[in-house]
Amino acid sequence: MTTNLLRRKKDRIDDLAASGGTSLAADAFKRMSRSPIAIIGAVITVLFVLLAILSPFLAPKSPYIPYDELKNNLRPDSIPGPMPGFILGSDQNGYDFFSRLLVGSQQTLIVGVVATLIGVAVGMLIGGLAGAVGGWVDALLMRFTDILLAIPSLLLAISIAALFSHGTQWTVIIAVAVVSVPIFARLLRGAMLAQRSSDHVLAATALGVRRTTIVFRHMLPNSVGPVIVQATLTLATSIIDAAALSFLGLGDSDWTRAEWGLMLGKSQGLLDVKPELAFYPAIAIIIVALGFTLLGESLREALDPKNRR
Amino acid sequence: MALLEVRDLSVTFKRKGIRPFTAVDRISFDVEPGRTVGLVGESGSGKSVTALAIMGLLPKRGAEAQGSVRFEGTDLLTLSDKQLRDKRGRDLGMVFQDPLSSLNPVIPIGLQITEVLERHRGMSRKQASVEAKDLLGRVGIPDPSRRLSEYPHQLSGGMRQRALIAIALACKPRLLIADEPTTALDVTIQAQILALLQELVRETGTALIMITHDLGVVAGLCDEVNVMYGGRVVERAERHALFAAARHPYTHGLLESIPRLDAPRGEKLLPIKGSVADNIPWEHACAFAPRCPNALDRCREVMPELVPDNGGMLRCHNPVGAMQGVRA
Amino acid sequence: MLRFIVRRLLQAVPTLLVLSILVFAWLRLLPGGPAGALLGDKATPQKLADLNHVLGLDQPIFVQYGKFLGRILSGDFGASLISGDSVLAEVGRAFPATIELAVFALVLAIAFGIPLGYAAARFHGRLIDNATVLTTLIGVAVPVFFFGVLLKYIFAQKLGILPPSGRQDVTIDATHITGFFTLDGLLTGEFDAFWDAVKHLILPAIALASIPFAVIVRITRASVLDVQSEDFVRTAESKGLTTPVIRRRHILRNALLPVSTTIGLQTGLLLAGAVLTEKVFNIPGLGYLLAQGIERRDYPRLQALLLLAALVYVIVNLLVDVSYAIIDPRVRVR
Numbered sequence: 001m002t003t004n005l006l007r008r009k010k011d012r013i014d015d016l017a018a019s020g021g022t023s024l025a026a027d028a029f030k031r032m033s034r035s036p037i038a039i040i041g042a043v044i045t046v047l048f049v050l051l052a053i054l055s056p057f058l059a060p061k062s063p064y065i066p067y068d069e070l071k072n073n074l075r076p077d078s079i080p081g082p083m084p085g086f087i088l089g090s091d092q093n094g095y096d097f098f099s100r101l102l103v104g105s106q107q108t109l110i111v112g113v114v115a116t117l118i119g120v121a122v123g124m125l126i127g128g129l130a131g132a133v134g135g136w137v138d139a140l141l142m143r144f145t146d147i148l149l150a151i152p153s154l155l156l157a158i159s160i161a162a163l164f165s166h167g168t169q170w171t172v173i174i175a176v177a178v179v180s181v182p183i184f185a186r187l188l189r190g191a192m193l194a195q196r197s198s199d200h201v202l203a204a205t206a207l208g209v210r211r212t213t214i215v216f217r218h219m220l221p222n223s224v225g226p227v228i229v230q231a232t233l234t235l236a237t238s239i240i241d242a243a244a245l246s247f248l249g250l251g252d253s254d255w256t257r258a259e260w261g262l263m264l265g266k267s268q269g270l271l272d273v274k275p276e277l278a279f280y281p282a283i284a285i286i287i288v289a290l291g292f293t294l295l296g297e298s299l300r301e302a303l304d305p306k307n308r309r
Numbered sequence: 310m311a312l313l314e315v316r317d318l319s320v321t322f323k324r325k326g327i328r329p330f331t332a333v334d335r336i337s338f339d340v341e342p343g344r345t346v347g348l349v350g351e352s353g354s355g356k357s358v359t360a361l362a363i364m365g366l367l368p369k370r371g372a373e374a375q376g377s378v379r380f381e382g383t384d385l386l387t388l389s390d391k392q393l394r395d396k397r398g399r400d401l402g403m404v405f406q407d408p409l410s411s412l413n414p415v416i417p418i419g420l421q422i423t424e425v426l427e428r429h430r431g432m433s434r435k436q437a438s439v440e441a442k443d444l445l446g447r448v449g450i451p452d453p454s455r456r457l458s459e460y461p462h463q464l465s466g467g468m469r470q471r472a473l474i475a476i477a478l479a480c481k482p483r484l485l486i487a488d489e490p491t492t493a494l495d496v497t498i499q500a501q502i503l504a505l506l507q508e509l510v511r512e513t514g515t516a517l518i519m520i521t522h523d524l525g526v527v528a529g530l531c532d533e534v535n536v537m538y539g540g541r542v543v544e545r546a547e548r549h550a551l552f553a554a555a556r557h558p559y560t561h562g563l564l565e566s567i568p569r570l571d572a573p574r575g576e577k578l579l580p581i582k583g584s585v586a587d588n589i590p591w592e593h594a595c596a597f598a599p600r601c602p603n604a605l606d607r608c609r610e611v612m613p614e615l616v617p618d619n620g621g622m623l624r625c626h627n628p629v630g631a632m633q634g635v636r637a
Numbered sequence: 638m639l640r641f642i643v644r645r646l647l648q649a650v651p652t653l654l655v656l657s658i659l660v661f662a663w664l665r666l667l668p669g670g671p672a673g674a675l676l677g678d679k680a681t682p683q684k685l686a687d688l689n690h691v692l693g694l695d696q697p698i699f700v701q702y703g704k705f706l707g708r709i710l711s712g713d714f715g716a717s718l719i720s721g722d723s724v725l726a727e728v729g730r731a732f733p734a735t736i737e738l739a740v741f742a743l744v745l746a747i748a749f750g751i752p753l754g755y756a757a758a759r760f761h762g763r764l765i766d767n768a769t770v771l772t773t774l775i776g777v778a779v780p781v782f783f784f785g786v787l788l789k790y791i792f793a794q795k796l797g798i799l800p801p802s803g804r805q806d807v808t809i810d811a812t813h814i815t816g817f818f819t820l821d822g823l824l825t826g827e828f829d830a831f832w833d834a835v836k837h838l839i840l841p842a843i844a845l846a847s848i849p850f851a852v853i854v855r856i857t858r859a860s861v862l863d864v865q866s867e868d869f870v871r872t873a874e875s876k877g878l879t880t881p882v883i884r885r886r887h888i889l890r891n892a893l894l895p896v897s898t899t900i901g902l903q904t905g906l907l908l909a910g911a912v913l914t915e916k917v918f919n920i921p922g923l924g925y926l927l928a929q930g931i932e933r934r935d936y937p938r939l940q941a942l943l944l945l946a947a948l949v950y951v952i953v954n955l956l957v958d959v960s961y962a963i964i965d966p967r968v969r970v971r
Contacts, residue, residue, distance in 0.1 A: 037771075151947075163663070247782045248931060286780075290778040293774055293777060
């Protein structure tokens, strides 16, 4: 499986893995605070998280019940637009579109964060085990992640999601999480291997510090940087992939849930009637994904040893 | 008239947010046709930057060259990019330090030679191939017709440097600049490459600027030597004068720090203390003063000028020889 | 070169075997297993057991895998649950549509991506560079299917200058030989059919090209930046070569090495993206078959499509390796 394509994908992960190290956080932070791209990314991210937390209190109406004023005016060829009390009017089911957009931030963040956390946790478990134990365990686990890496990510997510006979929010989360598992596994293993031969780990080994202590006190903490970078980037792809799954009908079958991907996926047929129903969630997803990507890319650049001058 | 007249050449690197750094500071020297001139100094002394400035290869943004570099009467610094391209490769050739990274890894050696022949001598690809084969033979590469179609990674280090020399000499330039051409090579190969260079410049009458940190190379090759320190020439002398009686304490130190087989056992090597990092700016002192065994108070207060001395030039308040009695 | 290709082909065999095991395992993991999937709501324990026996699912797992492999190798993928037609025939019909779309998209991505990435690197740090980098970052953040929907909405529904869906206008009486509609138009000399097929391809191809385009731009830019500062470029300058020769022969040729790998890597993305674009633009290609198969849980069809995707991936991988060996002599000797 050591073909060029896979090697390229792996190299990208390995480069990131090698970029972790001690006491660089402050340095990296300083460099980032000078980059406008990093600042834009950080601002979008912070605003999005704040919105997600506060949205239930900000939403003027309940996002989960139909309102008669809206529902009674639904026609096959028209959906009520803005009206008093309903800033953006109705969605296709007579719910308050504005409130659903606001609360959607929370559900979207949950999907992204939970999927990423699962990916990080499982990936780190596999990668950490491979990195810490080595030998045939390492070989076997890495062979496994190589295969997963070789499959195009959306096809992998589709294959996983298709395993569930009825989609729930968890279908999406798990399918999207599985895609990121091999990335985090390889990343953590790479970071640990890079650490293993570093001076401070060698010194600790020479002093007779126990292996578990070395792993937990020296190797893991120094692998945190690359994992955070990748997690930030994964948040963006998770949200986009989740939307794609919803669009394909593999997502949550509970269509009432206010989640941007689901709202976008379910409103494709209504472009002629009320394009905002698709456009607003899409724009929200694009902005948030862009925010995470900008933040992640500038973090990666700040951690890159090549840029340390 | 000299082939090359460098007058008050300065190179300053300027980048946003960084203090401008003058790597080469008003240096002047001449190269007569067919002569070999050495530029000697530690890394950071400005010798490579001088070479790049002569060739017009300094980065377009962030580097500024002042003064004049007259080549056969034309000031190279005032030429347009196009005019300079016409001269480079035809009248001026350059050999670089690392032959592996200096050759394009993905095109055959042959094309890397023929492209310069096609460019400057108007040859067809076919004619150029014949000439390239001949050139490879002349630089001592066995089985040249086979080598033409090979790639740099298929050649040994010495062969690659020979190929680079063939490229630089392809159009019979009148001036060749060799920037540490042997540093990246094995010791056994180094001597061969130097002998080859010497033979070729003698044969073709090409003038050579030899850039090196190795006085051994100078001893074998150069007619005249410019010793550089901190971006300035500190001593200039004919080869024999320099080795017989180096005047500048820095040159003296360089000579003393070469291990010699004929030295009595137990005699200590005398390294120059400190490093280039200890330099002080030239403006109000001698930059070498902090590392100089001969330094006087005056050396830290007044910049020494480059003045004629003993048939050469010297920039020192307290040269070696004048103080010998005191030192002993 | 031939030996190199044969060696790479042999190396692909284990990859395909592993992928076939994955697909096989995936089928066993489906809710209710293949039998349950086939019977759907009509499943009773008796019927399940009978079907399991008929399908050989009560045999040891290794025997099952052996038979599974045997059937695949003899080209028997079973019948689609949706159409009842042979899956292989279905796939054969849909294949040209997807390939045509993917090739169009890839050509677009390359034709615009490489020059733009190169320009960004040449003017590193200036406005065009920053604008390019920002565009590519946005390009990756926009969901492919939404970009498609947006294009369709603007150019087909609002402006009406391009067709919204399908591969060719049904009113055009076109002769089809290869199944590649543009090629057919050219071969038969039916230029109106050719032009109509091209018009149908423009929007989906742009949508599908968005992500590969962004990736190609970024890799080209980074790669050119790396190569520009290499020693051999300085050597080329010292030879007095003209700028076009230096750019083409010395910079681009080296810079395109990583780009060619990236282009290969995009085929995976293109296959995945085709699922979304073909759904948006109602193109009866492989992605459409897949999307429909997922909706209706048509497992024989899904199995065939996944194996095909794996096969295409391996073949493209091989092509990339071969092209890499052609441009980079260092790979060949290894």
